[in-house]
Amino acid sequence: MSLLVWIEQTNNQPIASCWEVLGKGRQLATDLGTTLTALVIGAETTAIVQTAQSYGVDQVLVATDPALAQYRLRAYSTILKQAIEHSGSTVVLTSATTRGRELSAAVAYALRAGLAPDASDLRIDAGRLVAVRAVYSGNILTDVTFNTDIQVASVRPRSFAMPTASAATGTVQALDVTIDEAALGEKVIATQTTDSGEVNLTDAHIIVSGGRGVANDPAKGFALVADLATTLGAAMGASRAAVDAGYIPYKHQVGQTGKTVRADLYIAVGISGAIQHLAGMGGSKLIVAINKDREAPIFGRAHYGIIGDLFEVLPALTAEFKKRLG
Amino acid sequence: MKVVVLLKQTPDTAELPKVSAAEVQSGAINATMVINPWDEFAAEEAILLEDRFGAETLAISLGAASAVDALKHALAMGIGAAILVDNRGVQDGDLWTVAAILAAAVKAQGAVDIVLAGKQSVDDNSGVTFVGVATELGYQLLTNVVKIVEIADGKVIAERLVEGGQETVECRLPAVISVSKEINDPRYPSFMGIRKANKAQIPTVTPQELGLTLGQPQTQWTNIRKPEVRQTQIQIIEGATVQEKATKLVDLLLAEKVI
Numbered sequence: 375m376s377l378l379v380w381i382e383q384t385n386n387q388p389i390a391s392c393w394e395v396l397g398k399g400r401q402l403a404t405d406l407g408t409t410l411t412a413l414v415i416g417a418e419t420t421a422i423v424q425t426a427q428s429y430g431v432d433q434v435l436v437a438t439d440p441a442l443a444q445y446r447l448r449a450y451s452t453i454l455k456q457a458i459e460h461s462g463s464t465v466v467l468t469s470a471t472t473r474g475r476e477l478s479a480a481v482a483y484a485l486r487a488g489l490a491p492d493a494s495d496l497r498i499d500a501g502r503l504v505a506v507r508a509v510y511s512g513n514i515l516t517d518v519t520f521n522t523d524i525q526v527a528s529v530r531p532r533s534f535a536m537p538t539a540s541a542a543t544g545t546v547q548a549l550d551v552t553i554d555e556a557a558l559g560e561k562v563i564a565t566q567t568t569d570s571g572e573v574n575l576t577d578a579h580i581i582v583s584g585g586r587g588v589a590n591d592p593a594k595g596f597a598l599v600a601d602l603a604t605t606l607g608a609a610m611g612a613s614r615a616a617v618d619a620g621y622i623p624y625k626h627q628v629g630q631t632g633k634t635v636r637a638d639l640y641i642a643v644g645i646s647g648a649i650q651h652l653a654g655m656g657g658s659k660l661i662v663a664i665n666k667d668r669e670a671p672i673f674g675r676a677h678y679g680i681i682g683d684l685f686e687v688l689p690a691l692t693a694e695f696k697k698r699l700g
Numbered sequence: 701m702k703v704v705v706l707l708k709q710t711p712d713t714a715e716l717p718k719v720s721a722a723e724v725q726s727g728a729i730n731a732t733m734v735i736n737p738w739d740e741f742a743a744e745e746a747i748l749l750e751d752r753f754g755a756e757t758l759a760i761s762l763g764a765a766s767a768v769d770a771l772k773h774a775l776a777m778g779i780g781a782a783i784l785v786d787n788r789g790v791q792d793g794d795l796w797t798v799a800a801i802l803a804a805a806v807k808a809q810g811a812v813d814i815v816l817a818g819k820q821s822v823d824d825n826s827g828v829t830f831v832g833v834a835t836e837l838g839y840q841l842l843t844n845v846v847k848i849v850e851i852a853d854g855k856v857i858a859e860r861l862v863e864g865g866q867e868t869v870e871c872r873l874p875a876v877i878s879v880s881k882e883i884n885d886p887r888y889p890s891f892m893g894i895r896k897a898n899k900a901q902i903p904t905v906t907p908q909e910l911g912l913t914l915g916q917p918q919t920q921w922t923n924i925r926k927p928e929v930r931q932t933q934i935q936i937i938e939g940a941t942v943q944e945k946a947t948k949l950v951d952l953l954l955a956e957k958v959i
Contacts, residue, residue: 472844518921574864649717
């Protein structure tokens, strides 16, 4: 028996949230009394395998092939199934990234295994996995219990702390993979890296978000939001109202029909705080609101507030942070 | 070319905070029900495929009798036909059964080239039903698609968003495609569309008629509850000048050790 965690990579770089899952996997494997297996798939795997070994694994399974350079569902799901069988894994975890959610689901469906997508907490109860999920867009929590021998979950980024690296452990074993290019049915014909230098919203420790309060001069308003975000090394978010008004692209939207975020610090600038937005950012630890309107609902959820015009407050705040953070 | 769009009826997002644990437990949600907002993008894309490639379009929903309203919304937008699949006996979180039923409903339509779905539902938030449908049907799967570039020679070329980038993928048909919000701007139903939709006959089929027997689910939801309401006491930063307020806030945030 084993507990298996897929370590996702893109362009030979590991996806950071997978280490959070691997760290939690160490604890769950101990609770289950099983070994911990990491699976690494790609064209270049050596560096990622070494990092995986620093997080307390018992074994790393590796599938290395030039044809695996880019994620393709049929190739990756075949290898994940092979790894589950090889390691005798009963609990299978991925990060709930776009690919992690898809791959975990495809394998669960194929194996008729129970699946908990986008889980926010995990525990072992009577030898089986129990996952906690936020449903109804964050308004209801439920435990997901499993009736199947194999239990699969994808884990929402930032649900668990980043583990501390220690001396390398575990064996490394290459899986014997054969890739039938014709059977894959898809090929990636172009890739484009966007947002280089930008911090990903769902992984962000700090988020600065802008809303309709920028309406008088949206371009300048979001430039000021971006200045503060850059100063703090933060990701930039937005309310739906700001996205719908065309001030900023959809990828920045936080809320029920946007991204769900759990920052350590969330600074809402000129955001009134519609319930859909509050549902998307309410899991953040410390919330700061800057708004002209003292009656704005955001002040009902924030820990600190400044009542004032964002066009005056943001430059002062950014300057003060620059001074203090050096 | 035949395009099927999968739709779900969900509570209006503005009413989700009012949904109680007891309502979720019983399945009787007391809220205004609408077409799942993410699915409107899938319906719109199906209509655009009809415009571009002369596709025949059909909407399928698994739901209660009231879900015909979501299907009528799609018909009013311009989808060609609709079928409701009766969801009695299907439990919340029974992801495999939901996917198996929808896959069987698609299969019953004969040769289907593309199945479109929204990114996730605003109630179950699982975002995996389309993965199960593709797995069950043995179709290719493309998720998080933001642009269907071309369909020709039994292949689709599409752009999809993934963490940190975007990729252009060539994929053989038939395929299940989940779409993201960037793909289009869903149209509002026209007056004529609404009239036509109201007159439309929407057949209902049961999972049994599709040849399925409902078995034991792989997972279940237990301990359904409302999240703890975190008591927050706001501290409004006072000060004579903006500069003074900014300094005080920076002091507090540095003391919180979150930066």
